[in-house]
Every structure is written in C-alpha cells, then in structure tokens.
Amino acid sequence: MDVRAALSDLISIGDRRFIPHLAVDCAILGFHAGELKVLLLRWHGSERWSLPGGFVEKNEPLDLAAERVLRERTGLDEIYLHQFHAFGGTDRHEDDLVPSFRSLGIEVPLDHWLVNRIVSVGYVALVDFAKATPKPDALAAECRWWDMHERPPLLFDHDEIVTRALESVRVQLDTAPIAASLLPDTFAMPELLRLYQTVLGRPLDRRNFQRRILELGLVERVPENGKRAGRVGRPGHLYRWVGKDAG
C-alpha cells in the first residue's frame, strides 16, 4: 500500500483499528564514539523532527505497541525498552501534522482525533547503535540518528519527553541492564566510563568508577589466553557483562 492510501485509511477507518486519542512515543537511544544518540523522524513537507511513535491497536497491549514502533523503526526487538511516563496535557495535539498530510494531498478533518488531543505513553529504548537500521514510517520523509546534544528542537512536547527519558535512564543506570544495551558484548573500561559520563552528563573519577563498577559485580574481566580473570583493570583489558552471553 502506498503512503497516501495508508494515510487515507488511517483517517477514514483508523478508529476501527486503533484506540482513539492514545499513542506511544519512543525515545530510542544509542551510544557511539562517546556520544549519546537519539533516533528522530522528519515529517513529509516539514523541516521539523520528532520522536518515532505510533497508535495503539484495539487488541494490542501497550508494551507491544511500543515494541512494534521500535521494531519498525530500527529492525530490532528483544532489547531494553522501558515505560517511564504518560504525557497527558491538553496542549498535546498533533495539528502540526496537518501541513504534512496536506503536502501529500490529504485533508484531515480538523475535528478528527488524529490531529486533536493525544495522550502519549513514553518509552525509552536503548539499542546497540551498530545493529540498528533506521527506517522512516509512512508519515516521515527521513529517519536518522542525531547526537543528543546537537539535536534540532522537536515537534510537539517531544523535547520534554526526551528530557524525562534521560532522567529515567539516569535513575536506573546501576540497577537495570541499561549500559549492557548500549555497548558491544565486550568492551574496555574507558568505553564504559565514557558511557556513564555521557548518560550522567558529568565527569567521573576513573579509578573510583572502576572500583565501584567491579564492586557492583555487574561486569567481569574476559579471561585471556587461558589465564584466570583478575579483578585488576588495565586500559587494555576487555570486560563483559556478568550473566550475559557473549553472543
């Protein structure tokens, strides 16, 4: 089905398929070359960018709707995906999309729920940057990674969603398998340190960091050449996550 047919269907019979007024938005984060990245979509007929999102099917659990958006935009599944907040202000509406629809020759009735109030449940996903293949959805002309700190101003309230997504990642950095989702299966200690510094947005003392991380028991040294894995870290040593297969 082409883009215009898909959008026309969404307008005319979308509320048979979806729960009206409800959406998910995904802050999909990746880590590459010491920078935190966020996956953004640019809309047809617009220079504005937003987070990937989607509506929730009538018989689709909310979490699976978020997984679907993630899979459709990145080709990835079975990765760290965490619901963090529902955004329910009455100023949340998507009439900024009207010009995008119009640029495709499609008029949306202005009282249609699609361009009126939407309550959106925010999810944050952490993906291995190297494995994700960004793909735009029907409404988007472009889908690509942006450096978190160089991203353009976002449509709707998506800047607030990104800010709160980052807060939720910071709170859970040591307790959830967050860092493991953002690094390759084996890594050097300086890479892990850079990841923590980037996510937390502040410098950390290298030696204290290493001691604390090893004490937490989250990572272990990869044994080399049959030698027993030690706990002393030198920059050249590789580490891996405890309990995660080095697939």
Next chain:
Amino acid sequence: MDVRAALSDLISIGDRRFIPHLAVDCAILGFHAGELKVLLLRWHGSERWSLPGGFVEKNEPLDLAAERVLRERTGLDEIYLHQFHAFGGTDRHEDDLVPSFRSLGIEVPLDHWLVNRIVSVGYVALVDFAKATPKPDALAAECRWWDMHERPPLLFDHDEIVTRALESVRVQLDTAPIAASLLPDTFAMPELLRLYQTVLGRPLDRRNFQRRILELGLVERVPENGKRAGRVGRPGHLYRWVGKDAG
C-alpha cells in the same frame, strides 16, 4: 442527579465527555497507628473492592483527572500525587462491572467501551489519614480505609497497581516529600521510624536511622521554650520538616 441517571448518562453520552478507553486509578495511601492504609471502594451489588478511579474528560489534563478523583473521594487536594505507571494490557476490561450496573437496573451494551478494554494510568497519593473523609462515587456502595496487609483481593488488576504503587513510593522515600505527606506537621522520631519501616516492609536500626535522617537534612528539631534546636534526638523531642510551614 441520582445514581441511575448518572450511570445512564455515562453509558449513552459518556464518550462526548470522556476520552474512551482511558482512565486513571489512584492508590490513595494513608498512615495511622503504625499501619499503612489504602482507600478502597466496594461496588454496588458486589462484595468486591477496587481502587478509586475515573475517566479522563476530553479537555482535562491527565494529572487533573487524578486530582479530581482524589478530591472527590477524600475531600483533599494539594497533596502528594505522583504518576507511576500506565497499565495497558489487553486483559484490562471492566466487564466485572456489568453485574453492578445490572443491580441498579441498568444494562450496558457488551460492546460499549465502558466494559471493554481500558488503559489506565496509575497515580499514587499520600494523604494525612486524619484529614481525609472517604466518600463513595456513583458506582460504589462503600468507600473506606483498609490496612494494606489486610485488604481484600481487588477487582481487575488493582492488586498489581497497588504493588507497583508501593514500589514507586519505596524508591522515592528519601527524595520526594513522601513521608511529610503521611505524618502530622510535628512528630516524634519513633513515629517517623515506624513510617519508614512500614513503607519499606522491614525493620531498621533506630540509631542509624535517626543519624541518617538528620544527615539528609530533611527534618529538624522543633525548638522548645526558647532553647536553640539541637541535633541530638531523644524520643520525647518533636521534629518537623525542613522548609515546610508548621501550619
């Protein structure tokens, strides 16, 4: 308007007033005599209990919908209210309510969204037990406090909602003004200790607790008889929250 007229209206024209398929549920917690309490409703024509909740008006922010439910059920506002999770499984539907409607002589069409899938956003409220006056809503025959650990099994997935509400309170106990919402304006140190032990569900060492709480700078001793407030705590001393008017 009487109960039956209100319910008939909800069924026939509810989707003009509310966003269909969307609700808020509130875990309203209080603290009294060393016990954590939760406010529950019993439905008309049923022996089953649930959390108070409500639908979201078309032009009502989600947070204000939760505040409205809280105010209507307790007479309180301007208290600690925190959104913690959206519950969006496809097994969430409220057809357990059909007998309650029927007991009032009202038939709900089985394809009506009211008794079908509902996505509910969970809020937790912490209230001063002594100031709240429980009031049932139109669908409920009864509204009262239950000891958290002696509560009956709840309707729908409300036991899961209570469990996750408690988890979110535990995580934030030291950072949000949670304890302040559950105690009177001045209190003795053993009361605060009991509150922490009850919320955390485990015993705490009295001396370590007192030292840590004072170090956090959350509470201070109330000055007595013109004497300067000290930091040494004896059981008889009263404390108050730093930065909160002892109104």
